[in-house]
Amino acid sequence: MKTSKFFKSKIIGLLLSILLLGLGINCKETSQSDSIMEVAVYKIKKDQIQNSAEFTKTVDVFLQSREGFISIQRLQDVNDPSIFTDLVLWKTKEDAELSAKASETEASLVPFFEAIEKMIHFGHNLPTNSKTK
Secondary structure, eight states, rough: OOOOOOOOOOHHHHHHHHHIIIIIISSSSOOOOOOOEEEEEEEEGGGGGHHHHHHHHHHHHHHHTTTEEEEEEEEEEOOOOOOOEEEEEESOHHHHHHHHHTTTTTTGGHHHHHHHHEEEEEEEOOOOOOOOO
């Protein structure tokens, strides 16, 4: 059974809320109210799934070296293990954009980018004031 786009967007929204509540991993510092959440959903080539831990470690090292990095949470789809979601919290949108631009020429990230079959979604998001009780 395929998951609807609506349901997937609700899951991503819930995960963003959890991360913004301080449950992120690899934190450099605490989040700020003006922080930006970068969401990247991508599909890895089937023959590269077994190498995903190596690729993602390289990505994490790169991100942690970047100005404005706060945290990253990485998720792997339970129904399709080739689909990953990275939730990266940045101090500012400019920090996120500069990092994305720098990643394009970062030699250590070439194997990661070559392993990606397609980018499903990439965007920058502001936290909302809505809360679930």
